[in-house]
Amino acid sequence: AQSVTQLGSHVSVSEGALVLLRCNYSSSVPPYLFWYVQYPNQGLQLLLKYTSAATLVKGINGFEAEFKKSETSFHLTKPSAHMSDAAEYFCAVTRNSGNTPLVFGKGTRLSVIA
Amino acid sequence: NAGVTQTPKFQVLKTGQSMTLQCAQDMNHEYMSWYRQDPGMGLRLIHYSVGAGITDQGEVPNGYNVSRSTTEDFPLRLLSAAPSQTSVYFCASSYTPTSGSVNEQFFGPGTRLTVL
Numbered sequence: 528a529q530s531v532t533q534l535g536s537h538v539s540v541s542e543g544a545l546v547l548l549r550c551n552y553s554s555s556v557p558p559y560l561f562w563y564v565q566y567p568n569q570g571l572q573l574l575l576k577y578t579s580a581a582t583l584v585k586g587i588n589g590f591e592a593e594f595k596k597s598e599t600s601f602h603l604t605k606p607s608a609h610m611s612d613a614a615e616y617f618c619a620v621t622r623n624s625g626n627t628p629l630v631f632g633k634g635t636r637l638s639v640i641a
Numbered sequence: 642n643a644g645v646t647q648t649p650k651f652q653v654l655k656t657g658q659s660m661t662l663q664c665a666q667d668m669n670h671e672y673m674s675w676y677r678q679d680p681g682m683g684l685r686l687i688h689y690s691v692g693a694g695i696t697d698q699g700e701v702p703n704g705y706n707v708s709r710s711t712t713e714d715f716p717l718r719l720l721s722a723a724p725s726q727t728s729v730y731f732c733a734s735s736y737t738p739t740s741g742s743v744n745e746q747f748f749g750p751g752t753r754l755t756v757l
Contacts, residue, residue, distance in 0.1 A: 536681065576745060628686050
């Protein structure tokens, strides 16, 4: 079965500091991996996805993630946090191409301190 | 395009009542799904559909029914509401990707349900 583990339910950073949100996956086959963001009282929005084309994936709003097979990780980073980045972030995995269900991590709430 | 729409936005039910959460998309997406979001639990899949007339169970299907009679609509029915079904419910859809690829899922704004 596919699964993802997000380390840290809450991360707090200062404005302008590096953002690092951790995600480790468990998969018996090469996975497809996603990061979604949820702003308060809204639905989820895709930040980026990994589909084996490149190990470093760039997304929206300055976020990027690197797929590391040896570490089974797909951590999300942003060089400089902005107040508007405060939200909940979800890592998700699916094992198949095509239309298949996503399995989500439990989420990490990011707070940005002025 | 309106994208994925969900109604109602908020609902309060009493234990034992039934109701239907509506989900519609105008993007001609074949794949649709329902998730529930609970604090500290992330999103858990309830049911999904890969096309009209085809549905399947997800991780937490008990207490919920779905049907998919059209491409556009994917309603979620609670037959006899229980307090454990208090949650935020999200509907999502995606289009069939090219071979060997996978597409993002587009999410609706959610329905916040409270069962007393």
